[in-house]
Amino acid sequence: MGEGVGKVWNVCIVGLGYWSDVHFRGWQSVPGVNISAIVDLDSAKLKAKADMYGYRPEQLFTDLEEAMNLVDIDVIDIVTRPDSHLELVSKAAMRGKHVLCQKPFAPTLAECEEMVRICEEAGVTLMIAEGWRWHSHYRKLKEIADSGALGAINFAKIVAKWFFTPTFGDPAKMTQPYFRGMERLMLYEMAPHWIDAYRYLFGDPKAMNAFYTRVSPHIIGDDLAVLLFHHEGMTGMLEAGWASREFAGSSFEQPAGENLMEYVWIEGSEAGLRLTADGVMELIDADRTVRRIEYEPHNLQLSHNRLHRHMIEALSESREPETSGRRYLNVMRIIETAYESGRRSDPIG
Incomplete structure (x- = not known):
């Protein structure tokens, strides 16, 4: 081609x-x-x-x-x-x-x-x-994880929180008012970003479980989800919410002030790697020494x-x-599996 x-x-x-x-x-x-x-x-x-x-x-x-x-x-x-x-x-x-x-x-x-x-x-x-996956912080996280500095990775999570859907009360003030009527919302519209970033860092999981629900009264779709990913020798997690104040006040925000923030933790046999909601990246060595990692500042347009x-x-x-379209099919398969898994959550007892 x-x-x-x-x-x-x-x-x-x-x-x-x-x-x-x-x-x-x-x-x-x-x-x-x-x-x-x-x-x-x-x-x-x-x-x-x-x-x-x-x-x-x-x-x-x-x-x-x-x-x-x-x-x-x-x-x-x-x-x-x-x-x-x-x-x-x-x-x-x-x-x-x-x-x-x-x-x-x-x-x-x-x-x-x-x-x-x-x-x-x-x-x-x-x-x-x-x-x-092209954000500066994900490229740097990938570079460090692939360097072997963490040892064998056994656990990782991405936590992505945004106080968004509770602001949907007035459609006239929304840039995308159709979000209010989408039956599949956050997992379909926004989670592809986080899922693809996860795949970029750790590869495709072998299996998964998921839970999702609706929090905001202004939507009919999902705006809270937890996904668990199963790999050979590793467990991963995505915790995502569009109706959360958890990271309020953090400085790691989109240029437009949309207050979209993420936290990443990667646990290895030799060290841990952390990206805080303020955009600070830290390597935690085996003796628990914390060392700050510098990287190119976050920029959405970049x-x-x-x-x-x-x-x-x-x-x-x-x-x-x-x-590529073929590679990205696995993102869509994970989303479909997440919706199916969430529908059949097993009762306890």
């Missing part, structure tokens, strides 16, 4: 909603990339983005097929709702275009598998726009710049992206 180093890659962005600016800036940070077209059903959004980023009228489209007919495009970046992904990915692949697809991948595992099949048969790359660059590098060098 590779097309060589030095090529100018023409990108078409489809979907100009809440998250699209992160993608615009991500592509603009990659040398050798040209955004040749933008597509959205809403003409007003097209004009607004054209004014913001300086695109010409002949680069604006309300139909993807028309854009592919009239403009030179190598990569289609799909930044739309998940229920549109199968149709858009299929159209792109059938025209020989590589695809970067926003997460969540699709509403069902069957649709995800179908997109992977279509792209593989068409001979194009399908990559999921999963940015969490993680997306890295994933966009990674896709172009993978295409140029004929290699599979870290979050």
